Every structure is written in structure tokens, then in C-alpha cells.
Amino acid sequence: MKKIWIVGASGHVGTALREMLDCVQYRLFLTDIDEVDVTDRNLVHSYITRTRPDIIINCAAITDLDECESNPERAYAVNAIGTRNLAVEAQAIQAKLIQLSTDDVFDAKMERPYNEFDKTHPKTMYGKSKFAGERFIEDLSNRYVIIRSSWVYGTGKDFVNTVLEAIGKEDTIEVPINRYASPTSAEELAKVIIQFIDNDCFGVYHAVCKGSCNRYEFAKEILALTDNEDKINLKPVEIENGTYSVLDNMMLRIDGLEEPCDWKTALKRYIVKTGGNV
Numbered sequence: 001m002k003k004i005w006i007v008g009a010s011g012h013v014g015t016a017l018r019e020m021l022d023c024v025q026y027r028l029f030l031t032d033i034d035e036v037d038v039t040d041r042n043l044v045h046s047y048i049t050r051t052r053p054d055i056i057i058n059c060a061a062i063t064d065l066d067e068c069e070s071n072p073e074r075a076y077a078v079n080a081i082g083t084r085n086l087a088v089e090a091q092a093i094q095a096k097l098i099q100l101s102t103d104d105v106f107d108a109k110m111e112r113p114y115n116e117f118d119k120t121h122p123k124t125m126y127g128k129s130k131f132a133g134e135r136f137i138e139d140l141s142n143r144y145v146i147i148r149s150s151w152v153y154g155t156g157k158d159f160v161n162t163v164l165e166a167i168g169k170e171d172t173i174e175v176p177i178n179r180y181a182s183p184t185s186a187e188e189l190a191k192v193i194i195q196f197i198d199n200d201c202f203g204v205y206h207a208v209c210k211g212s213c214n215r216y217e218f219a220k221e222i223l224a225l226t227d228n229e230d231k232i233n234l235k236p237v238e239i240e241n242g243t244y245s246v247l248d249n250m251m252l253r254i255d256g257l258e259e260p261c262d263w264k265t266a267l268k269r270y271i272v273k274t275g276g277n278v
């Protein structure tokens, strides 16, 4: 029975993985910051030495962009050094390390979707710290998969519940029309991750729901699917530095792996599953 350690198991992606992984088929080890803080390299070493997982899925991160900007040291400690600590230990026991990463490793200025071979150039502190994590993995381990995604939602704080929570509190919310990416449900992302548990694919992969939209279109769809269109006004606004950070799942296609479904279908499934109580 393969042993899988999900690091950062209480977040969006960790929760989706927990819900989907069959604990009869795999032996699961689930930890979050209270059990194993990834910044503590002695703790990471002793946990891994004790449990000896075959697969490590690192979902632990500081994902709040503002928090990363205001506390870069913390962002680097978790997103880069925490990842380094896992990479060193994964290499020592030859475990496969599956690392989650982000579209923020790009500069968001491209006019077509970014593929895995496009030049990285992170602009945000979140993107810089996540990119540093990617570099540590590439330098320190040889059995790794880096999976980049974007606009992930699921159990936890995200854009979907931010929009829905504004109902009844605000008359109008302003939403940018010049920020583009692909909303991706944690469940669709987890389905991609799970394929790597038993295959022999390694390297960098993009995994986002098909299609793309701007933030305004995303918010509009959230309200439409929850029958809340008339409960709040959406005001389309142009922000100063518009971004386009749509990812292309080219490597999933090349390796014949299953891609996430389109973003509207995934969102609908999520709203139906949660009954709109997100």
C-alpha cells in the first residue's frame, strides 16, 4: 500500500485531496501547520524519517497575496524554504514530491496562454517566493512534479465566497475586467494531482480548468449559478495594471493525462455540491 503524505492538508487543495483519496487504497498521512510546520527542518526530517512516505504532496503555502507583500520573510520561509526542506528529505528517501505552484511565476503580460516552457518572470512577492520553491525542488530533488494552477476555489477563503459573502452587506462590488485567468476548482485540480500518484511522469505541468475569463465574468457566473444576480450590483472596473495569466495544460496533453473540465462546468458542479453554501 502506497504511503502518501499530504502537507498543508486543511487548505483548499488538501481538503479536496483528502475527500477524493481512497484510504483503503492508500495509507494517508495528513498534516497542517499545527502538526508539521514546513519551515521547521528538524521537524520535517523527523516526520519523514518516521513515516517514510512514497509520495509527498505539498499543498502548504502562504497564498494570500497581500500577506506575502506585507511579510516577504514569512512568504519565503513557507513558500521557498518550507519547500526546500521537503525537497531535501524527499530526495533522501527517494519519495516522489508533488509540489503545487502558481500562474504568478509568470509576468501576466502574455497575449496567449503560458505553456510550461515559457519564460518565468514573477512580479508579485507570492509569485517570487513560489518560484524560489520551484527552483529549490529542481536543484535538490530528481523525483518531482510541479503542478501550476490558478484562481483555485473550494473549502476555505477564496473569490467565490468573497463574492457571495458580499450579498446583503454591499449594494455594489467593483470587479476588474482586465484581469484574466482560468478559475479552477480544487476538486478538478485534485483529480489531476491524483493521476501522478501512480504514473511515472515527472517535471512541470500546468493544470487549470479549460477556458478563461476576467474577474467580472467569474463573479457574474457565481451570481448566476446561485440565483443571486439581482441581489448585488457588479460594477466592471479597469485596474491600472491589467493582467493576463492564463495557463495552457500542454504537458498534460503531451503525456496523455486527463485535463480539468471547463471552468463553467467545474463551477456549476461546485455550486451544486455545496448548495451555494460556500
Ligand SMILES: NC(=O)c1ccc[n+]([C@@H]2O[C@H](COP(=O)([O-])OP(=O)(O)OC[C@H]3O[C@@H](n4cnc5c(N)ncnc54)[C@H](OP(=O)(O)O)[C@@H]3O)[C@@H](O)[C@H]2O)c1
Binding pocket: 007, 008, 009, 010, 011, 012, 013, 014, 032, 033, 034, 036, 037, 038, 039, 058, 059, 060, 061, 062, 063, 064, 078, 082, 099, 100, 101, 102, 103, 130, 148, 149, 150, 151, 152, 153, 156
Ligand atoms: N488558492 C489559489 O488560488 C492557488 C492558485 C494557484 C496555486 N495554488 C497553490 O496550490 C497550493 C494549495 O493552495 P490552497 O489554495 O489549497 O492554499 P490554502 O487554502 O491557503 O492552504 C494552504 C495550507 O497550508 C497551511 N500552511 C501555511 N503555512 C504552513 C506551514 N508553515 N507549514 C505547514 N502548513 C502551512 C495553511 O494553514 P493556515 O491556513 O493555518 O495558514 C493552509 O492550511 C499552494 O501551493 C498554492 O500556492 C493556489
